[in-house]
Amino acid sequence: MSLLRSELRMIADWIRPGSHVLDLGCGDGTLLRYLHEERQVTGYGMEIDQDKIVKAIENNINVIQTDLDAGLSEIESGSFDYVIMSETLQAVRYPDKLIDEMLRIGAEAIITFPNFGHWRCRMELFYGRMPVTPSLPNTWYNTPNIHLCTIKDFEQLCEDMSLTVLQRIVVDRDHKPSATAWLLPNLMGEIALYRLQRQ
């Protein structure tokens, strides 16, 4: 899943220029490249898929082939200013442990994920089907998304893990922050973006 320009912008706005960042599940490296151009960041992307590795090399970013499910124990604590995981959380095996690791190796974590509480998902479940939506385009049997959650679920986890939400943006299906998504995030928000740190 590739990020839209508006989301790249939102993430870039959260990042101090010249920071050192790690992008987990970096795909073809679009975000890192954007952050390098807009925020002069240094850092690395991590990706498991070989085709995306090649694209990321093509994109002139530092990419490290890694299975996030195997953990980040090879990276030293406090190595990065930001550890970003964009629309990957729902596809990893141990989301809670990974978030914990992100905040061990980075000062702050930036996490984005598709909100399973979005009304469209709820509608499809109401009619008895697993949701297939623009932000969750796969069917149940071939989806890489094994840990879907709602905004409420995620914030509960943050509370349980004693994490501080520094910033949150919830965007609608046009990938823009809207009044409805602001008023009823868990119902109207399609994608949620969080900036977190440890309390």
Add this chain to the structure above:
Amino acid sequence: MPETIPADSVGLVTPQKLVHDAPIDLDCGRSLPGFEMVYETYGQLNTRKDNAILICHALSGDHHAAGYHSMEDRKPGWWDTCIGPGKPIDTNRFFVVAPNNLGGCKGTTGPMSTNPETGKAYGPDFPIVTVSDWVRSQALLADHLGIEQWAAVAGGSLGGMQALQWAIDYPDRLRHSIVIAGAPKLSAQNIGFNEIARQAIMSDPDFHEGRYYDYNTIPRRGLMIARMLGHITYLSDLSMRAKFGRELREGKINFGFDVEFQVESYLRYQGKSFVEKFDANTYLLMTKVLDYFDPAKDYDDDLSTALKDTRAEFFVAAFTGDWRFAPQRSREIVKALVKGRKNVSYSEITAHHGHDAFLMPIQDYMDALRTYMNRVAQGGAQ
């Protein structure tokens, strides 16, 4: 034996020779009064002299990395899969230099060369060299060719170790370091295999303490066993199973000790043909070069400190089926580079071929290397 030279081959090549007349000091404390180094080049050095790639060979490799020496050659150079017009290391845009390292047996000064002090072959008296010694002598070759800075230094296995050492020893003389199927140092298991190879050679009655040239013989059996053992460690269980299984040469077991299984036949053939083209003293030397390689040892065993002053960008690649230098070993290099905030990309190629995968035309590997070489050609990254 190519009937015609393939379009993506560098074609017929002729080795050249550097004659270095001044002494060169070695890490062991000894020095050589001078040395000769054979090398091949492919492609053209551009006028800015910034498109040169140094190719470093592994244990039993040499300067013949690509192309053919004659139309009678059965096989092209050892890295022909990667070097040639349109190949990942594209000779249409790069000037590729491939030397035979000091201590070698293919024309570069080594144990078979004449020791000027005695007028006889060095044999076991040839000093034990190190990866750093190689890098130093390769830098002299660069001087000779007028190459101030390599666009990249690349190699697989022991060749990758040279690429790593280059970045440490001459930070300003290369822009990219390409380390494939390498390791930051050997494990006890690796050294153990090397020791068995050495014991096989040295316990051969024809070894004569390394002076077998004087007896007009070679430690044939020992070198053969060393190579057979080495060969197994370059393959994987899976690739050997796929290639030989338990296939029998005559279709039945004969309750004897002759060759029965195909794998035995193959290993004996590999061993025997190796004996004809490689020198046992050089083999001993090369295993020692491997054993001694440990760039972190002068930095409190901290690899990231050893790499602190490097300025090259790194491309590290490993293969899942390689148990001789497993991906874990490459990740140690990556980890140290990440800690030092160095530019590095790492690709872990899914391949069952074992350590030898770095010589094979595996699609994912070719794609990753080709893409990285595009970056090298464009002159850099972020």
